[in-house]
Amino acid sequence: MTVADVARSANVSKATAARVLGGYGTVSDKIREQVTTAASALGYRPNELARSMTTGRSGTIGVIVGDIENAFFSLAVRGISDSARNAGFNVIIANSGEELQAEKSAIDLLIGRRVDGLIVTPSDCRESDHLSDAIRVGVPLILFDRTIPALQVDAVTGADREAAIAATRHLQDFGHRQIAYITAKEGAVGEFFTNEYQLPTSSVLGRVEGFLATQSANGVLDAHQLVRLGATDQKHTDAVVSHLLNGSAPPTAILASDSLVGLQVLRSLHALGMSVPEDISIISFFNADWTTVTTPPITVVDQPVYEMGRLAAERLIARIDGSGGPAEHTRLQTSLISRGSVGRPK
Structure with a gap:
């Protein structure tokens, strides 16, 4: 199913259908409804690569965490994903296994997939050239759980x-x-x-x-x-x-x-x-x-891991949307839950 098929069904030009389906340009509410109704009836699915070349955006963000099996990162990814979805973004997740080379490879792959921004938990805060390269090619970057002050990018961590x-x-x-x-x-x-x-x-x-x-x-x-x-x-x-x-x-x-x-x-x-x-x-x-x-x-x-993930995604999306200003390091406070595993020493 192509844009041309949707245009014929909606009785509009191919250019008009492309504007509606691609989410760019201006059309009337009536035309937009015609096109979206036709697309739904025909089961049209957009070509994301073609749309990204037209709009300059892929509608996706890349997330690289240290260990997806760790419940900490699983909950963080949930916060990131929920926030991203609410803003109309999809999430591609990569697992570095806390290995620097795997992290570098994941960043190269995600940039190749034309993600609109990256949220990265750096496996080694002493090594940041690959992160600097991502910044240089214009990909907004947020550091999660860990920070590298020399990079001068936004970070969301715990205290x-x-x-x-x-x-x-x-x-x-x-x-x-x-x-x-x-x-x-x-x-x-x-x-x-x-x-x-x-x-x-x-x-x-x-x-x-x-x-x-x-x-x-x-x-x-x-x-x-x-x-x-x-x-x-x-x-x-x-x-x-x-x-x-x-x-x-x-x-x-x-x-x-x-x-x-x-x-x-x-x-x-x-x-x-x-x-x-x-x-x-x-x-x-x-x-x-x-x-x-x-x-x-x-x-x-x-x-507050879920909240950390949510804030990281919100900050990244704000940067993608052109938010300026200096880099911010957001530290979320923790609390101690006292249970039964602490007693007086023998």
Whole structure:
């Protein structure tokens, strides 16, 4: 079915039918109704590539996230998609797997598909040339969950440093001093945080900095030695937790950097026969569904992830529509949901 078929059925010129179906130019309400009624009756479907060449827009935005299996990103994509759909945009989703090369390939592919803008969760905030290239070719870009200040583009994130401070203080209020922070960033068993280069994402770095500052204020001067890397899967998390608990000063509490790590840590503790919170306390970032059905339910840092996704899409669409002004970094505040997984240390 072609534009010419719709034009004949609506008894208008092909140019007039194209204007209505392509969403550009001006026609009367009567003509628009004739054309849309004819198109619907004939089952016409627009050629998106042809329309993008005519209007300069594809009506799509590209979204690249770190791990679509992570409930955090799934909920964020829902917020992005709902907001985009309400504005008349479709969404193409790509998963980087937190790998820089996959992220670069996804950006090239999406730009090749003529997306009108990009929302990207950068896998490595130290590498941004490929993002700069996207900006140079005129593709509006929003960073999600993580930020790269040198890029001078809009970003929507959580208040990560403040969230870690609140979670650490909560543990301190229960009397904990030996607190471990466990993250999924690559690292060997026993490797601990020594410098920011080890943490390629701004969100995790902000949380670690908040954790360390709060521990230092509480008189714990070697807290960085309990910031452990390498919890990339269950096997590695088992090793990280075992190494911590068999050390000379084992932690009495654990702060997990995201819900996947939190679940893996909980499994590791159960495999070692440890009870929460009787033997050890735990807090996890992100209020994932599983955190409410464990015994006891898990204390979490609740992040407004859906709202973050919605705001990122709204900001991108505003940029696509020509909104000017300086780049904005929007930080959404978190809250701590206290449940049963935190108790006093033995």
